[in-house]
Amino acid sequence: MNSHNNTPARNTKVMNRFDLTSRLVAKLKKEEAVIGGIGNTNFDLWAAGHRPQNFYMLGSMGLAFPIALGVALAQPNRRVFALEGDGSLLMQLGCLSTIATLKPKNLSMIVLDNGIYQITGAQPTPAAAATDLIAVAIGCGLTNSSWAADEGDFERLIEQSLTASEPMLIGARIDDGPGTWATRRDPVQIRERFMLGLGSREGF
Numbered sequence: 103m104n105s106h107n108n109t110p111a112r113n114t115k116v117m118n119r120f121d122l123t124s125r126l127v128a129k130l131k132k133e134e135a136v137i138g139g140i141g142n143t144n145f146d147l148w149a150a151g152h153r154p155q156n157f158y159m160l161g162s163m164g165l166a167f168p169i170a171l172g173v174a175l176a177q178p179n180r181r182v183f184a185l186e187g188d189g190s191l192l193m194q195l196g197c198l199s200t201i202a203t204l205k206p207k208n209l210s211m212i213v214l215d216n217g218i219y220q221i222t223g224a225q226p227t228p229a230a231a232a233t234d235l236i237a238v239a240i241g242c243g244l245t246n247s248s249w250a251a252d253e254g255d256f257e258r259l260i261e262q263s264l265t266a267s268e269p270m271l272i273g274a275r276i277d278d279g280p281g282t283w284a285t286r287r288d289p290v291q292i293r294e295r296f297m298l299g300l301g302s303r304e305g306f
């Protein structure tokens with residue numbers, strides 16, 4: 103379990119990935135895009151109820167935020183959410199500086215921080231003891247970033263992000279539970295379905 107003893111995250115509640123993902127999905131009314139990172143984040147996104155505007159990354163860690171950045175730039179009138187694990191984000195920290203520089207107004211990011219690489223055997227990540235990912239994001243220039251204190255605060259931050267005029271990162275400490283249901287591992291289907299859901303492909 104993640105202690106975060108030396109970080110501002112220490113005062114935040116340890117929540118649950120599926121519960122938070124369900125709370126996010128329940129607030130989506132305008133065909134917002136949601137990009138799930140590999141493994142548990144996309145399993146719980148799938149389990150929260152598939153939507154045509156969901157994309158489920160497979161295989162490579164750290165690509166949820168970069169993919170979401172591309173979608174946000176390509177479709178500036180659509181709000182885009184991205185869900186990523188702490189281990190995956192740590193593998194791709196540079197994307198935070200890129201996003202802070204490009205400043206897409208319509209990009210909201212969520213890091214689900216269990217302090218472990220849960221899916222590969224629960225090895226501790228540097229976020230467990232040393233690295234505060236929200237402090238990193240703020241340092242990269244994503245100044246509108248914060249830890250969610252509890253579920254109510256998480257929902258408040260999601261609502262705030264729906265109309266935000268700058269990118270923001272929401273951090274949520276979560277427990278060590280595995281994801282709920284696995285997405286069917288079919289990258290072509292996932293890509294084509296997402297493009298249809300975003301109206302960027304007319305049919306196939």
Ligand SMILES: Cc1ncc(C[n+]2csc(CCOP(=O)(O)OP(=O)(O)O)c2C)c(N)n1
Nearest residue numbers: 142161162163187188189190218219220221
């Ligand atoms: C580039 C890369 N390195 C290693 C792996 C193996 N791997 C898959 S998931 C994972 C752990 C992911 O940890 P995190 O993002 O914190 O999510 P969690 O499993 O805790 O939900 C690892 C090491 C991979 N898929 N890709």
